[in-house]
Amino acid sequence: MENENTSAPLSAELLEQVKLLKRGAQSVVPDNGLEQKLARSASTGKPLKIKLGLDPTAPDIHLGFAVVLRKLRQFQDLGHQVIIIIGDYTALIGDPSGRSATRPMLSAEAVHANAMTYVDQLARILDRDKTVVRFNGEWLGKLDFAQLVQLSSKFTVARIMEREDFANRFSQHLPISLHELLYPLAQAYDSVAIEADVEMGGLDQTFNILAGRDLQEKEGQDPQIALFMPLLVGLDGVKKMSKSLGNYVGIAESPDVMFGKLLSISDTIMRDYFVLCTDVSLEEIDKLIKQAESGEVNPKDVKRRLAREIIDIYHPPFTAEDGSLVSLSARADEEWHRVHAAGQAPADMPETVLSDDLFADDTIWICKLLVAAGMAKSNGEAMRLVQQGGVSLNGDKVTDSKANVSRTIVDNAVLKVGARRFARLILAS
RNA sequence: GGGGAGAUACCCGAGUGGCCAAAGGGGACUGACUGUAAAUCAGUUGUGUAACACUUCAGAGGUUCGAAUCCUCUUCUCCCCA
Numbered sequence: 001m002e003n004e005n006t007s008a009p010l011s012a013e014l015l016e017q018v019k020l021l022k023r024g025a026q027s028v029v030p031d032n033g034l035e036q037k038l039a040r041s042a043s044t045g046k047p048l049k050i051k052l053g054l055d056p057t058a059p060d061i062h063l064g065f066a067v068v069l070r071k072l073r074q075f076q077d078l079g080h081q082v083i084i085i086i087g088d089y090t091a092l093i094g095d096p097s098g099r100s101a102t103r104p105m106l107s108a109e110a111v112h113a114n115a116m117t118y119v120d121q122l123a124r125i126l127d128r129d130k131t132v133v134r135f136n137g138e139w140l141g142k143l144d145f146a147q148l149v150q151l152s153s154k155f156t157v158a159r160i161m162e163r164e165d166f167a168n169r170f171s172q173h174l175p176i177s178l179h180e181l182l183y184p185l186a187q188a189y190d191s192v193a194i195e196a197d198v199e200m201g202g203l204d205q206t207f208n209i210l211a212g213r214d215l216q217e218k219e220g221q222d223p224q225i226a227l228f229m230p231l232l233v234g235l236d237g238v239k240k241m242s243k244s245l246g247n248y249v250g251i252a253e254s255p256d257v258m259f260g261k262l263l264s265i266s267d268t269i270m271r272d273y274f275v276l277c278t279d280v281s282l283e284e285i286d287k288l289i290k291q292a293e294s295g296e297v298n299p300k301d302v303k304r305r306l307a308r309e310i311i312d313i314y315h316p317p318f319t320a321e322d323g324s325l326v327s328l329s330a331r332a333d334e335e336w337h338r339v340h341a342a343g344q345a346p347a348d349m350p351e352t353v354l355s356d357d358l359f360a361d362d363t364i365w366i367c368k369l370l371v372a373a374g375m376a377k378s379n380g381e382a383m384r385l386v387q388q389g390g391v392s393l394n395g396d397k398v399t400d401s402k403a404n405v406s407r408t409i410v411d412n413a414v415l416k417v418g419a420r421r422f423a424r425l426i427l428a429s
Numbered sequence: 430g431g432g433g434a435g436a437u438a439c440c441c442g443a444g445u446g447g448c449c450a451a452a453g454g455g456g457a458c459u460g461a462c463u464g465u466a467a468a469u470c471a472g473u474u475g476u477g478u479a480a481c482a483c484u485u486c487a488g489a490g491g492u493u494c495g496a497a498u499c500c501u502c503u504u505c506u507c508c509c510c511a
Binding site for chain 1: 458464473474475476
């Protein structure tokens with residue numbers, strides 16, 4: 001309706017770009033903003049500035065986070081500029097209970113160290129040469145109190161309290177510290193500082209990104225486009241993927257681990273994973289999902305395909321010295337079947353070295369063994385595991401929680417707990 | 430500034446002198462069924478080689494034969510009023 005005075009129709013090439021960039025996106029605000037920005041960039045020859053803000057407190061990258069990064073990579077491949085903003089300053093002032101005066105200084109360094117490992121990990125997905133990294137302390141640190149007051153006068157309390165998590169916490173009588181209200185302002189100010197054209201984020205960033213648009217407009221800038229990617233659901237199929245919930249696949253994890261984790265996701269979220277985590281075409285994805293749903297193909301095999309597609313991205317196939325192509329995803333697939341279909345021990349498993357003092361009369365109590373191997377937190381937990389039939393040694397189920405195992409049996413043995421936890425036991429010598 | 434409520438195990442949450450190692454849910458783990466899916470069912474979920482003992486209910490003291498429960502102080506949170 002209100003598009004009557006928008007620019008001329010886009011070229012076929014730009015339409016193609018828009019289609020690619022919108023793949024998997026949850027929403028773009030405003031609707032046709034991306035088209036306009038791209039068209040302007042094409043006509044002026046100026047690359048767009050694509051902003052992503054990062055909190056430097058948790059330097060681990062998993063598939064959920066990779067969704068956004070992969071989208072950034074697409075922008076890079078189309079010639080645009082990606083600006084990663086490390087929220088060093090927001091993280092510094094963010095600690096709700098900074099007790100001593102020395103602590104902020106320490107964490108300043110920790111923040112910086114975290115940020116650097118972050119950048120290293122980002123390079124796994126982004127084109128490092130086309131990525132600009134900036135710390136928001138660069139401009140936030142220069143604001144004096146008067147400027148902060150000025151900045152905060154541009155937002156009302158009611159407006160800030162619209163943010164979902166604030167509203168929720170408020171209605172549940174949970175504490176909200178005053179400084180937390182400044183977060184959206186700080187993030188919005190970041191957009192002004194770098195004159196962002198597009199800000200990427202998960203849907204949980206809605207408020208902050210839109211605040212950026214407001215502020216840019218008030219500062220006389222062309223407001224940034226908000227490009228929201230959905231939050232990838234975690235392995236449990238319910239909550240968002242996050243490390244703290246333990247329902248994640250890290251992009252630096254081994255092919256074997258990735259394969260196992262991906263094969264354990266719910267059928268219902270396979271499609272999302274295909275769309276957001278792989279480059280398989282949407283047409284083919286629809287076909288695969290349809291086949292799985294109709295029973296034409298075992299859903300498990302579709303999931304295998306998914307796992308292999310994802311593994312190929314983070315552990316790409318390479319050419320060996322003899323000229324043959326080595327596919328790590330294929331290896332992981334084979335390994336999985338060897339272990340879980342054929343019931344054999346995995347080729348690689350964590351090793352536990354057992355020191356002499358664990359043994360008495362050349363035997364060791366099974367529960368002690370489990371604790372030593374890190375497979376149980378306490379003897380009590382170990383006993384329960386044994387009693388529940390979850391423990392086996394060299395393929396033989398251990399049924400007696402009081403059993404003592406002789407040294408010779410333990411040497412080089414495979415200890416298994418539950419369906420998927422293995423350890424190789426090695427005697428110290 | 431004044432008044433009131435609260436802090437319980439991974440999380441939520443019952444418990445207001447002994448029957449409390451602490452209900453119920455969620456989560457997690459183990460087993461069965463499977464496709465290491467989901468759903469479902471059963472069991473486990475403070476520590477100790479364990480029908481006994483030990484350490485836990487924000488922190489520190491106290492009352493009592495006996496405290497998560499009562500008292501005092503401290504820390505933190507929420508609500509109402511100003």
